[in-house]
Amino acid sequence: MLQARETAIIQAVNRLLAERGFEAMTVDQVAIEVGIAKASLYKHFPSKEDLAAAAMVWVMRRAQAYLATLPSDASPMDNLRAVVGWTMALKLAGEMPSLPSQNSSLRAALVSNKDYMDGLMEVSDILGAWIEAAQSQGALNAKLPAIAVLYTIFARACDPVLEFLKMGQQYSDEEIVELVLSTCFDGLGSRANFRQETNG
Amino acid sequence: MLQARETAIIQAVNRLLAERGFEAMTVDQVAIEVGIAKASLYKHFPSKEDLAAAAMVWVMRRAQAYLATLPSDASPMDNLRAVVGWTMALKLAGEMPSLPSQNSSLRAALVSNKDYMDGLMEVSDILGAWIEAAQSQGALNAKLPAIAVLYTIFARACDPVLEFLKMGQQYSDEEIVELVLSTCFDGLGSRANFRQETNG
DNA sequence: GTCTATAGGAGGATAGAC
């Protein structure tokens, strides 16, 4: 029961973080959304920062769980595309908290949160391994530093392009994911002037 | 004199918007940074939203001015690259205000701000024309909707990848711009399997 | 652990003198 309630709280926080960001989210809104008194929230989480951090940890755990479902015998490149697509779908569904701004009190709370940092490290390690494998296979541009690729992949999870295209109501969520995946991995530039060399 | 003071105010706002975002920026901080009393600020701008909107209009005007300096006989693709590089440099210099979140009061203020919307429309028209020209020339992927390309270009101006790479202190600002420009236009994927066809 | 009620403080905005 306690577990279920905390899950409900975290999901409400998650939604509000995605919609309004940490600074604009108020604890009152969370309490109303969950349907309990604000004081009760503080029995579960000692501060607004901890509340938000718990939501970020929750998302991180979901990401770890998703990574675990990806076939280890698939090509690293396919797995990377799958992960990026998954995070985009999460963002389009309004379940991806937006990044805290540079000087936010939430950032300080996150870097001193062991669960969050551990999750971040594990996800980074897995993605980093895939990136280097994909680069050595020639599927990813080997001239890009792996760290830049990693950051780019993380950044796509909060790309405002998704939100803009969704607002236009011209494309379905699936089409939006496809479009942004394409610009992410293939770039805006044309490959019309390039001809694929067959590998056989 | 009044003009100079308002410019100073706007630049302070700009910096704080870039560093902390609209919600976390306080009018007190602006006043301290400019070196005047808070009440004096309100003689120049009627509200925090107007203050921020003025800063956004300022950036938009700088963008328009920059666009005007680009040679009209250059290739559309070169101009697009130049614009994206310019916005990235602005962001790295801490002079690019971060996007207001979906439900921010700043968004409402912006959409009802004629100066801002006019500037946005003009910039969009110029970029849109270049995009379509570059697509018909085969320099930009013609399969991407022009609107998606436009949004992507706007979004690169607030890409957190820039900030992440800067924090790592491993690359110079110029190198960071080059890296992200490359991922933006060429994608993360390798073009090693592609061979450029000569056009002659 | 849930509630009502409230403390405490930050921050947007204004009053009014100069």
Added chain:
DNA sequence: GTCTATCCTCCTATAGAC
């Protein structure tokens, strides 16, 4: 148009009963 001083609302957090 600049200042000091103040208002007032909103928000985080807590007190204390049940």
